[in-house]
Amino acid sequence: DIVMTQSPDSLAVSLGERATINCKSSQSVLHSFNNKNYLAWYQQKPGQPPRLLIYWASNRESGVPDRFSGSGSGTDFTLTISSLQAEDVAVYYCQQSYYTPQTFGQGTKVEIK
Amino acid sequence: EVQLVQSGAEMKKPGESLKISCKASGYKFTDYWIGWVRQMPGKGLEWMGIFYPGDSDTKYSPSFQGQVTISADRSITTAYLQWSSLKASDSAMYYCARQGNSDGYSYGYDHWGQGALVTVSS
Numbered sequence: 001d002i003v004m005t006q007s008p009d010s011l012a013v014s015l016g017e018r019a020t021i022n023c024k025s026s027q028s029v030l031h032s033f034n035n036k037n038y039l040a041w042y043q044q045k046p047g048q049p050p051r052l053l054i055y056w057a058s059n060r061e062s063g064v065p066d067r068f069s070g071s072g073s074g075t076d077f078t079l080t081i082s083s084l085q086a087e088d089v090a091v092y093y094c095q096q097s098y099y100t101p102q103t104f105g106q107g108t109k110v111e112i113k
Numbered sequence: 114e115v116q117l118v119q120s121g122a123e124m125k126k127p128g129e130s131l132k133i134s135c136k137a138s139g140y141k142f143t144d145y146w147i148g149w150v151r152q153m154p155g156k157g158l159e160w161m162g163i164f165y166p167g168d169s170d171t172k173y174s175p176s177f178q179g180q181v182t183i184s185a186d187r188s189i190t191t192a193y194l195q196w197s198s199l200k201a202s203d204s205a206m207y208y209c210a211r212q213g214n215s216d217g218y219s220y221g222y223d224h225w226g227q228g229a230l231v232t233v234s235s
Contacts, residue, residue, distance in 0.1 A: 001174075001175070034218060036218060038219075038220075040220065040221030040222070041221075042158075042221070042222075044158075049208050049210075049225035049226065049227060049228055050150075050158065050208070050210075050222070050225060051225070052213070052221045052222060052223050054221075055213065055220035055221040055223075056220055059220070061221070061223065091157075093157065093158055095158075095160075095221065095222075097212070097219060097220070097221070100163075100172045100174075101160055101162075101172075101173075101174035101175065101176070102148070102160040102163070102174075103160060104157060104158040104159065104160060105157075106157050107157045107158070
């Protein structure tokens with residue numbers, strides 16, 4: 001199975017400051033045919049299902065605030081929250097869908113400092 | 114509006130069978146894969162498998178192969194996850210989710226059910 005490793009496991013950021021979460025896959029998830037990275041980011045708040053934020057590594061899902069952005073290619077990816085808001089407190093997961101079984105990272109908990 | 118509505122919480126005993134459902138609406142059911150994700154209490158997300166209602170193609174995680182069965186009834190646009198013999202370790206929240214598709218290329222899970230809590234205890 002492809003292992004997705006997120007870092008850090010948790011981080012505390014002041015309101016308005018930048019939060020950065022990294023995700024590393026054990027194999028490349030870049031599809032050479034269409035040049036898309038099959039890497040998505042999700043946000044999960046307590047008691048709620050996950051919410052898709054970013055797909056194909058850098059495409060923002062409709063309705064997601066533009067303070068959320070994704071970057072990276074191949075095996076190394078980053079989710080950035082440019083200016084942390086109180087409502088961004090959540091656990092964030094990366095996920096690869098290039099290989100079966102699809103796999104998630106272990107999650108990164110984001111809190112307010 | 115795309116919606117995935119899951120069946121309610123279940124309390125079962127070890128050894129019992131169970132089938133939970135995920136009713137889809139607001140889109141063409143046969144055009145999108147539906148996946149199932151487990152979340153054990155206080156833990157992360159685990160991908161269980163995925164089903165394509167268009168041709169019933171099914172893929173399982175090796176961790177769940179043989180432990181669960183994923184299926185769907187196209188006539189009522191409903192996907193299912195079932196167990197033939199539950200264990201206490203199956204206690205978890207289970208989510209169904211639609212895998213997005215753009216120009217024939219799949220991407221993340223863009224719509225999720227609300228989750229179904231399964232508790233297995235003697």
